[in-house]
Amino acid sequence: MFLWLLAGFFLLIWIYLRRNYGKLEKCGMPVIPPFLCFGSGPWAMHKYQLAELDEKRVAKYGKVFGAYILSQPVVYLADADLIKQITTKDFESFHGHLFKFGDQKFRTLDIADGEEWKELRKGMSPIFTSGKIKGMLQYVNCTLDNMMEHLEKRVKEDPVIDLKPVFQKMTMDVIGKCAFGIEINCFKGNTDLLRLGNGVFDGFKVKNVMDAFFMNIFLGFSGIENYLDMVPPEMKELWKIFKNVENGRKVPNGDFIDKMAEMKKQVQNGELKHLSEDQITSQSIIFLIAGYETTASTLGALCYQLVKNTEVLEKLVAEIDEVLEKFDGKLDHETVAEMPYLEACIKETLRFSSPVSRNDRLCNKDFEYKGIKIPKGTSIGICNQVVHFDPEYWPEPYMFKPERFLKENAGSIVPCSWLPFGAGPRACIGERFAMIEMKMGTVRLLSKYKIEIDSTTRYNIDKGEVFMALYTDMFIKLTER
Known part of the structure; x- marks a missing residue:
């Protein structure tokens, strides 16, 4: 009897996992065939770099193709025209994400959907106006002073420095001061928030077979987040920290904490009907997480490209001076x-080395465009890095050519072929702030130091990154000018 029950159980799982197979095959695109009930793979996600996997698949199946993660149908895109259609023109049909937390408390702007997302986006947008950003720059400069003081001491000890943790400390301190009005002081050894931030990213990295198994389960079973607690413990700890920061605010100073207090009053008054006060507190987490690592990674990648392309470096230093x-x-x-x-x-560095390898969307309404059909419930994977190296959009794609982004060449850039900040209404809300922070950090560094390549200099993307493209280290030789 037990064996019959066990066989019936596995038969039900088999049927459930295969329930969507065949849907994509009817949609006018090539599909990576699923194996039995296990999807199209790869299962050993810890052995792959996401961008390399996407590149191989696009080379084999084309710029639009389908696959299955267990039973979840996914359409992968490396076609700029279709990406533009989905992210911008038909945004209302693709405004959600497959990945989300079941607990509303931890649904931040990047994963919120529908009315939740609209209310969060509208409420947070005033933080990033030109006037607000200009007002933050004094704090950026103060933090850069601390970074330069730190580098001065380090260079005397050893001119070859791993700049990645240096930039991480700088960007973390900038966010602390600009967004929350607090002195984090990473350069003075207070790295608790940095540890927690790194822990969040590490929690979404696939390091071994067991991680790969659970990640496939998480991505392949739509709705599983409603039954399992998928929130990393570091996020919960960060939530408590920012709750204390909110409670400790006595005098308004016009920063992110004050804006959240204003939004909470709107929740209490019924003006924001789809949010909770706890959820608004969680927006501090995404402000921190999204702001420090991506900016720091780009600054390190920029240094790598500059020391590899000395003519570009010389031209840039001349402009700065x-x-x-x-x-x-x-x-x-x-x-x-x-x-x-x-x-x-x-911008050329972001084309070469986007911190986010792949963006995603969730189709919430049946869609058809130029013979391509995408059924409701299908996940969309936007292959950023593949698009960034497509010679159709970027002639000589593996040449580092900043001139592509000069004003006189703007007309040659194909819409939605440059995607480091996403595209359409869901594009990164902090793009302008991130750009000016990176500009100021680069100016301060290059106005004082000559940067050179070293035998230890490398750009090594970790394997097992499911969403990001984070590298291991960035050793650069610094010599005072």
Whole structure:
């Protein structure tokens, strides 16, 4: 009897896991065939770099293809026109994400959906106006002072420095001061928030077979988040920390904490009907997590590209020196606005080394475009890095050419072929702040130090990253100019 029950149980699982097979095959695109009831793979996700996997699949199946994660149908896109259609023109049909937490308390702007997302986006957008960003730059400069003081001591000990943790400390301190009005002081050894932030990212990294098993279960069983607690413990600890920061605020100063207090009053008054006060507190977490690592990673990747392309470095340093001389060494919004080559270098770095390998969407309404059909409930994987190296959009894609992003060449950039901040209404809300922070950090570094390649310099993307493209270290030789 027991064997019959066991056989029936496995038969039900077999039927359940195969329930969606065949749907994508009817949609006008090639599909990676599923194996038995286990999906299209790969199961050993810890052995792959996401961008490399996407590149191989696009080369074999084309710019639009389907696959199954267990039973979950997924359409992968590396076609800029279709990406534009989905993220912008038909946004209302793709405004959600497959990945989300069942507990509303931890649904942040990046994973919220529907009315929740709309209310969060509208409420948080005023933090990133030009006026607000300009007001933050004094704090950015103070933090950069601390970074430069730290580097001065380190260079005397050893000129070859791993810049990745240096940039992480800088960006973490910037967020602490600009968003929350607190002095984190990472350069003075207070790295608790940095540890927790790194722990959140580490929690979504697939390191072994067991991690791969649970990640496939998580991504393949739609709705499982409603029954299991998927929230990393580091996020819960961060929530408590920011709750204490909120409770400790006595005098308003116009930052993110004050904006959240305002939104909570709107919840109490019934103006924000789809949010909870606890959920608003959680927005501090995504502000911190999304803001420090991606910016720090890009700054390190920029240094790597510059030491590998010395002509670009020389041209950039010349621009920085000229503009700083014009402004008597003052560094602010107006100063960096007159450094177009600096912006172009950062954007070309983001094309080469986007911190996010793949964006996603969830189809919430049957969709058809140019013969491609996407059924409701299908997940969308947008292969950022593949698009960034497509010669159709970027001639000589493996050449580091910042000139692509100069104003005179703007007309040649295909819409939605540059995706480091996403696209459409769900594009990164903090893009402008991140760009100016990176510009100021680069100016401060290159105005004082000559940077050079070293035998230990490398750009090594970790395997097992499911969403990100984070590298191990960034050793660069610094010599005072």
